Amino acid sequence: MNILGISAYYHDSAAALVKSGRIIAAAQEERFTRKKHDARFPKNAIAYALEEAKIPLRKLDYIVFYEKPLITFERLLETYIAYAPQGFHSFISAMTVWLKEKLYLKTVLKKELAKLANCKVGQLPPLLFTEHHQSHVASAFFPSPFDNAAILCLDAVGEWATTSLWLGESNRITPRWELHFPHSLGLLYSAFTYYTGFKVNSGEYKLMGLAPYGEPKYVNLILENLIDIKADGSFRLNMEYFNYAMGLKMINNKFSRLFGQPPRKAENKITQHEMDIAASIQKVTEEVVLRLANTAYQELKTDNLCLAGGVALNCVANGRIYQETNFKNIWIQPAAGDAGGSVGAALAVWYQYLSNERHLNINEPDMMQGSYLGPQFNxxxxxxxxxxxxxxxxxxxxxxxxxxxxxxxxxxxxxxxxxxxxxxxxxxxxxxxxxxxxxxxxxxxxxxxxxxxxxxxxxxxxxxxxxxxxxxxxxxxxxxxxxxxxxxxxxxxxxxxxxxxxxxxxxxxxxxxxxxxxxxxxxxxxxxxxxxxxxxxxxxxxxxxxxxxxxxxxxxxxxxxxxxxxxxxxxxxxxxxxxxxxxxxxxxxxxxxxxxxxxxxxxxxxxxxxxxxxx
Structure with a gap:
């Protein structure tokens, strides 16, 4: 049975093909178009995956998208209503895009797929949708070497969820709890990425790399004004300092005043101020992640931890989990961001929707095959x-x-x-x-x-x-x-x-x-x-x-x-x-x-x- 997973239209489009539970191919669209983080429909990545599996699109058993767009639209509407009349211009801009494309994403996807398959929409395989965090979590647990594990998903936002804890057992993943938008560790880190002059959704790792050059002198300022962290790692952000919920920018002037100067302009010299800011938010992020990991261990009583979502690419925080928590084994999805959702969506259908048994292969360290899943040339x-x-x-x-x-x-x-x-x-x-x-x-x-x-x-x-x-x-x-x-x-x-x-x-x-x-x-x-x-x-x-x-x-x-x-x-x-x-x-x-x-x-x-x- 062949299942095609797709992530697209938000960030880093990708396609993955799973055959009877084994990942045959996976690739990001950017590698073919040469446009970094290309978010368009991944026609080239799909074409590659089908070629690698030697199967035409029409012969697939299922196609699955990694998110439920109608729930995301619901979140968008509710957020703008909550913040009205602020963000009106942003609302109009967002609605234009949604009404043209994303609200009718099922129709858009079918048209694109039919064009790629050179067939009528009615001749396509069934099209399914998983939830965003479900896709991330499936990508982290099902390819892992564990029969059971706690699974933490931390990213910017899915439909509503920004942070979630799940339990993985055999061929099932079960949600335990989640934190909702706008309270997001990923978006908090991205706000500081923006403030230090790097590009949101691609410059976060630069902020992490910059942190050791600075001193974490702003930690208390962040904790006293921007984020309230509970003992179990749950948190709430003070939205008075952020614009991402209803505006076109991550932060507002109040945020800049808190730290004494406006955001650095891209390509301007990086100063000690940016280094100290980077060190401070990195330390706060690590504290949240450590508390969440400890809570996961206490609640689920398993020695194994899986991580996915964009925050799971913060390898400094991962290193502290490895060194400072009681988990004996940790496995992180190598494509932890949105691209990996294509793998997770396909695996979620295979294991959860179709209830297939999951068998671990003791001769392989995991099922990602080293993440060498793209094209090769002889x-x-x-x-x-x-x-x-x-x-x-x-x-x-x-x-x-x-x-x-x-x-x-x-x-x-x-x-x-x-x-x-x-x-x-x-x-x-x-x-x-x-x-x-x-x-x-x-x-x-x-x-x-x-x-x-x-x-x-x-x-x-x-x-x-x-x-x-x-x-x-x-x-x-x-x-x-x-x-x-x-x-x-x-x-x-x-x-x-x-x-x-x-x-x-x-x-x-x-x-x-x-x-x-x-x-x-x-x-x-x-x-x-x-x-x-x-x-x-x-x-x-x-x-x-x-x-x-x-x-x-x-x-x-x-x-x-x-x-x-x-x-x-x-x-x-x-x-x-x-x-x-x-x-x-x-x-x-x-x-x-x-x-x-x-x-x-x-x-x-x-x-x-x-x-x-x-x-």
Whole structure:
């Protein structure tokens, strides 16, 4: 039985295909259209999923959308009525969109699907709808390795829910309680994202990365004025400071006055004020998440915790759950945001609607297959493109020779674009669409940020580490396959430079070398870790092993293969274009190695950077 899940029209459209309970394919629309966070109907992602499953759309058993739009419309109406006459212009603007598209989303979806299938609407498979948090929760529990678990869903807002606790047992997920809009931890964090000059719905991870450069001096101000947190983690926001419920902006002037100055304009210099704000809201967020996790443990009496929703991408908070709660096992959906709702919606139909049994596979760490669920391209396709653009390359017939060559290149301080196998699903590059570097090189963070990624210098890079060696480098005892947990670098690897660091403030903290793997050690000695094992990604694992044999270091820098404002690359064409537009030194696509200086001249037109949304 084949079920197609769709998330669309709100943020980060995606499609996922589930066959008899197994995830066959999943991809975000942005990867095909090259428009970051593309929210349009995911026709390209659907086409890919159907092709991967080798089934025409008309032969599907069910199609399911990840949200119930009529309930969302109800929330919109009730909210505007509650705040009337404030927000009238916003109301008119929202109603225009809803009356054109979203209120009649079932009709819109059927028309788009019929167009894609080249058939009449009446010939389509049944179209179902799940609730938003149900989709998130299903995406977190059903692919997890647990037969039972507490499931926390924290995001901006679904239909009404912003925070919810569920119990997962075998093939069922049962809601226990939920908090409602406008009281939202996700929207609170987004309000501070907006205030510090980053783009809402895509810049939240920048705020998290900025936090260690600041001091949490505004925590009490936030707790006294913006949010009332109860002992169990439930909370209420003081809506006098926010505009998102009835306006076109996240915050109002009262919010700005509370913190002493207006919001930073995008692209303006980041000051100590923004760093301290980031540190403060990050600490408040962690406190809420920890209290909620402790409540989940006390109420549901299970050792296992699953997380989903956009707040579950806050890997610093996740790291504290891992270190400071009684849960023995934690599993986080790698596509925890809206895109993952497509997977969850399909799985919810398979297990809940159709009541199919759920069988755990002890030979797999989970059912997400490493999140390698996107398109892949073979050597013939790769060579055809490279020959078309007259690229110069070396082909390696033997994998061992290829890995020796790439490990040697990395050890010499060069930056490598690494394109292999199936594209990752979700926001993290996990070794198939990655840019790699040597973590021992103290200049590598600045080089990769400014010359490769074209982004802010403060942004940290993640380490990919051999699973069996993770505890030698980091204070981490269990795998973190999806780069969603932050832990400290081991104390014996840290460099004691207290005198030097005491005189440094803000971004200048980057100048201090903090460990023997400085390029992946953040200013607070933390790292966002990806553990790599041969079961999930054999070639990437073997590359790190070769690098370790050459250098004694079982860690590589891993950042996503893209530049600022651009989605992660999908095709060999995307990879070569990104390679040639940046100061990357080498590109490896499948078994082909390309050296930048050997390539034909590329037209250096910087206007391409304006094609992408700067966030």
């Amino acid at each position: 050597n013939d396709e790769t060579q055809e493109y490279l020959d078309d653009v007259k690229a110069k390359y070396n082909y390696f017939k033997e994998e061992d020779e290829l890995l020796n060559e790439v490990a040697s290149i990395l050890s010499k301080g060069y930056v490598v674009g690494w394109f292999q196998g199936r594209m990752e699903f979700g926001p993290r590059a996990l070794g198939n669409r990655s840019i790699l570097g040597d973590p021992r090189n103290q200049e590598m963070q600045s080089i990769m940020n400014l010359k490769i990624k074209y982004r802010e210098s403060f942004r940290p890079f993640a380490p990919s580490v051999l699973t069996e060696k993770a505890s030698q480098y980091f204070e981490l005892e269990k795998p973190s396959d999806y780069m969603l947990i932050v832990a400290k670098v081991k104390e014996d690897l840290r460099i004691n430079n207290q005198k030097e660091t005491q005189s440094l403030f803000g971004i200048d903290k980057l100048k201090a070398v903090r460990s023997t793997i400085p390029a992946v050690t953040h200013v607070d000695y933390s790292a966002r870790i990806q553990t790599v094992n041969p079961a999930n990604n054999s070639r990437y694992y073997q590359l790190i092993k070769h690098f370790e044999a050459l250098t004694g270091c079982g860690v590589l820098i891993n950042t996503s293969f893209n530049v600022r404002g651009e989605p992660i690359v999908c095709t060999p064409e995307d990879a070569y274009r990104c390679f040639m537009r940046t100061e990357m030194d080498y590109l490896v696509i499948n078994d082909y190695v390309l050296k930048k200086v050997d390539q034909p001249k590329w037209k250096h037109d910087k206007s391409w950077q304006n094609e992408f949304e700067l966030d």
